[in-house]
Amino acid sequence: xxxxxxxxxxxxxxxxxxxxxxxxxxxxxxxxxxxxxxxxxxxxxxxxxxxxxxxxxxxxxxxxxxxxxxxxxxxxxxxxxxxxxxxxxxxxxxxxxxxxxxxxxxxxxxxxxxxxxxxxxxxxxxxxxxxxxxxxxxxxxxxxxxxxxxxxxxxxxxxxxxxxxxxxxxxxxxxxxxxxxxxxxxxxxxxxxxxxxxxxxxxxxxxxxxxxxxxxxxxxxxxxxxxxxxxxxxxxxxxxxxxxxxxxxxxxxxxxxxxxxxxxxxxxxxxxx
Numbered sequence: 322x323x324x325x326x327x328x329x330x331x332x333x334x335x336x337x338x339x340x341x342x343x344x345x346x347x348x349x350x351x352x353x354x355x356x357x358x359x360x361x362x363x364x365x366x367x368x369x370x371x372x373x374x375x376x377x378x379x380x381x382x383x384x385x386x387x388x389x390x391x392x393x394x395x396x397x398x399x400x401x402x403x404x405x406x407x408x409x410x411x412x413x414x415x416x417x418x419x420x421x422x423x424x425x426x427x428x429x430x431x432x433x434x435x436x437x438x439x440x441x442x443x444x445x446x447x448x449x450x451x452x453x454x455x456x457x458x459x460x461x462x463x464x465x466x467x468x469x470x471x472x473x474x475x476x477x478x479x480x481x482x483x484x485x486x487x488x489x490x491x492x493x494x495x496x497x498x499x500x501x502x503x504x505x506x507x508x509x510x511x512x513x514x515x516x517x518x519x520x521x522x523x524x525x526x527x528x529x530x531x532x533x534x535x536x537x538x539x540x541x542x543x544x545x546x547x548x549x550x551x552x553x554x555x556x557x558x559x560x561x562x563x564x565x566x567x568x569x570x571x572x573x574x575x576x577x578x579x580x581x582x583x584x585x586x587x588x589x590x591x592x593x594x
Contacts, residue, residue, distance in 0.1 A: 326534055327360040328592050329386060329525055329551060330584060331543035332367060332375065333508070335561055338580045341451065343378050350585035355381045357593055362386060362528065364521045366505075366513055366547050368479070369394060369432035370459045384532075388429050389505065389515045389547050390524030391478040393531070401432075403527040405519040409474045411502055415514065416467050418496065419482070422489065426467070427460070427481040434460040437467055447483040448509030480514040481507075505547040513547055522550030540592055542576075542584060544568055559587045 330336045330351075338344055354361050361379075363372060364386040376382060376396065384402075385394040393403040412428075419426060425447065426437045439462055441453045484490040490510045497504055497512070503520055505513040521543075529536045541548070541555035544564035552558040552571040560568040562578030569575050577583035 324538065325359075325540050325556065325592050326538040327362060327529075327532075328354065328540040328542070328588060329362050329364040329521075329555065331521075331545065331548050332363055332365040332372070334544040334563055334579050335542050335548075336363070336579075336584050337375070339563075341455065343375060344582055344585075346582035346585045348378060350582070350588040351379055352381070354588050354592055359592055360384065360532070361588075364390075364525065364541065364543070364548075364551055366479070366481075366507065366545075367455075368392070368429035368434050369396075370434050371455055374455075374458065384528055386521055386524035386528060386551070387432070388479040389503075389513055389519060390521040390550070391429075391515045391519040392432060393524050393527050394432065402531050403524070404476075404478060405516045405523075406476045406478050407480060407502070407514065407516050409477075411500060411516075412474065412477050412480070413471060414500065415480060415482075415497070416470060418493070422493070423485055424489075424493070425483040427483065428466070428477045429479040430475060430477055432478075435466055436460055436462050437464060438462055439464045443483070443485070446485040447511070449483060449511065452508065478515070482512045482514065484510040484512075486510060505545070507545060507547060520550040521548060522554035525551050525554055540587065542587060543572075544579065557591060559583070559591075 362384040366389045383397045444450045501517045503515050507513050537556035539555045541551040541558045544561040549571045558572040559576045560572035
């Protein structure tokens, strides 16, 4: 049945609708894919702690390309297949750069989300108020998170920087562009930061190597700047109707938007055809 064995689904704005919910249409399509012997994986900027709610609704999903490709994970065996952390010297550079800036910092450490804040009071100003539930259910809040990082550094797979205005965000983005890092603009006034070696396309290839698949056997779907590499890497790719222009240009086709079950359409017409 078809030449594609695996479909990689971005979460926010792709598998999940604009209210960050999983529709019954998309859920049942994923179920049909598994019943047909296909692999369905999540390729997301989130870390494992932020994905657990969705995994409860889709318990068949075993593999994740998460944290913008910084981590490839096997949920069944609770095992990291591949990881590319942000170099510790770059983490320290970013922490120093953010001193004096109005910036909230989120880091993913061993697949857990942490914020350097006591609560979510800042989220609306940074245009991420609709993510408060995700943050509060799945993150650890610690205003002193980085107090001793220089003395006792630890592995950080991804950094998210949240700003309350686009001008500051763009200024910091321009500075970080000169570093050995990979950046993406995302929700609200956020900048996503990972190792220069990491992206979702790399993560997909690492997973394919692990599974003994050729990347030409895969489909990828996404809507955002952090999806560009995986849309280009997969054998076939679809951008959502709500995708940014760059994602639409990188994909083979544009499908329905995230509020009209674009994922289900691609699963039925391309993965299962």
